Amino acid sequence: MEELKAQLAQVIRAYHQKGWSPATSTNYSFRNPETPDVIFVSKSGIDKSVFSAADFMEVDMDGKALPAYEGIRPSAETLIHCKLYALFPETMCIVHSHSLYSVLQSMKNEISVSLSGYEVLKGFEGIKTHETTVQVPVFDNTQDMPAFSETLEQEKARLTVPAFIMRQHGTYAWGRNLFEAKRHLETAEYLFEVDWKFSN
């Protein structure tokens, strides 16, 4: 468990270096296969340039802090994590970015970002050839997390790859472990950037 925390904390600091999480923004979580009903989520308000293993706390599947963490605030977006674990039960890790190109794409595309013909599309699990088109959905941003959770549930059919964008906010991506979640986020961000630079 401690090793998983340390590994994800290292990824978080590396993502901060890329500019994906200015100051205290963004949030991350993982589950342990042995206790899948416990979510380890980043605490609220931590500067991501110095995020460490100690900056995770434990919440239940409804986002409520476990007794050992009473009084400590989890990330404001914890409910998004809870809903994704519920909708996609195989998911064990969820990562997030506020990357510029995710935000830019969401300001240009009302419904989804369409990505066609790129080799790196194969970074999404299950995609075996570049000869395909992927639609990454864009959802409106909101501060109402219960409402957004409902949106995710209603729009589940549009989540054909494990990533979506919140408008003017950033990208969520997930996977069956940290390795896969990381691959999905880096795949999405690379594609958002190259596609933006080609079209603009």
Place this chain on the structure above:
Amino acid sequence: MEELKAQLAQVIRAYHQKGWSPATSTNYSFRNPETPDVIFVSKSGIDKSVFSAADFMEVDMDGKALPAYEGIRPSAETLIHCKLYALFPETMCIVHSHSLYSVLQSMKNEISVSLSGYEVLKGFEGIKTHETTVQVPVFDNTQDMPAFSETLEQEKARLTVPAFIMRQHGTYAWGRNLFEAKRHLETAEYLFEVDWKFSN
């Protein structure tokens, strides 16, 4: 005190890596809650790639070097720091950047940079939702620091978030501690960049 110096020095070197302080440019300061009338400000002419705790000196609230530092020049812009501490007494740390996007925004926007609907706006203290518009003021650059201090005083009402731009020069941001000042500067710079890339 030594720890605060070391922490801010590390932030300064990291900002240099981002390209926010070419060569010897930019300046930084903080106050100690126990001696709020003493300002620890960066010395003039230090290369920011190697800035260290020893590169701070102490000045009084008028920007005059304390006796122990006689003969050493503080940053040429020390008076801006003095005025900000006077106008916003809770302020304990002031940071500065010469970022490209701050300069670019100031060449395009005569009066202020208007930022609307971004999630990262919540990085500014007191802002709780992305559904808002923030105006970051742009002031003309000058080498006349007493005159600029007066401008700040006259325009205080426009400083609705803790940041402003000097035209073709860069951003100042501040907060109640290093953590908050850093969050405000990174929030402003992120928004300047994404907004520039969307509009240009």
Place this chain on the structure above:
Amino acid sequence: MEELKAQLAQVIRAYHQKGWSPATSTNYSFRNPETPDVIFVSKSGIDKSVFSAADFMEVDMDGKALPAYEGIRPSAETLIHCKLYALFPETMCIVHSHSLYSVLQSMKNEISVSLSGYEVLKGFEGIKTHETTVQVPVFDNTQDMPAFSETLEQEKARLTVPAFIMRQHGTYAWGRNLFEAKRHLETAEYLFEVDWKFSN
């Protein structure tokens, strides 16, 4: 041999930092002058941010894993490496990137990227002056590696510098040792970027 593995692994991690190999993408190989019929190629599916000397495996000149590595999958593009070693027998190292500017150039240029008058063209072996024009060929991407190997053989005459682009995929470059392969890839990528930024 171990030193060569460690050196190339370090280059791979540095290229990942540049954004040339999001997540597990891209592949690399080298040969040992003492056993030129053995190719040391990167294993499939390794995250390039943590690629190490242990992540190479040995295949023969047809891309078949040597007995010691049975059951381990080499990179899906191993046949491209095999073909390049066969076509250019002096080649001892092959490197690859998924850089944004390589992909962008390939989306704009149907046949080749034309590069004229740049000093850095001299980074390509045999070019002694900037007063020249180089055509870097662009080939269509495919998942059919035997077919692509055949394309390389047929188009060999167009490979006047040791680099080509696969469309919406990335750059391959090679040399008589790691030092030269690295120089060729960095030369190509620099030129793709500056040329893109000038024209777009």
Place this chain on the structure above:
Amino acid sequence: MEELKAQLAQVIRAYHQKGWSPATSTNYSFRNPETPDVIFVSKSGIDKSVFSAADFMEVDMDGKALPAYEGIRPSAETLIHCKLYALFPETMCIVHSHSLYSVLQSMKNEISVSLSGYEVLKGFEGIKTHETTVQVPVFDNTQDMPAFSETLEQEKARLTVPAFIMRQHGTYAWGRNLFEAKRHLETAEYLFEVDWKFSN
């Protein structure tokens, strides 16, 4: 002397990280105040990502290797260094970059890059206010170093700041020590980039 070599070598590796010297490109030199007729210049063909103090060699004021270095090739552009030391006798250090924005500016501006009103202009020695315009000359690139040295001599009056661009090649900058040369190069490159991004 060894300390100066180590300091400049560290700067060279940092500049490589910025993308200013792909692979083996660019060259650097300094003089020792005690033996001003000896130039310590980078050897030809060294990969700048691993440049070390041992990669300098000594040449005389005509660019001829000192006896201890016979048979080792100095950088092909050593004559440019010799001429700058002759034209500006106070100069003790010369640095060079192949930055993208230097090349881009030189492709757009036939005679010089005009820079107006930027605070960072004060990074050039002798400039005390942003209310000024600086012309950084652009000279045509050539492989004929004696001819280029002559150009520098003829055009000396246009070198009003310690920097110039060779077209589609890069920037040279110099100063009375490494600290100042570094400040001049970083000042020039920052201004080339911000000015390019504003105009394009």
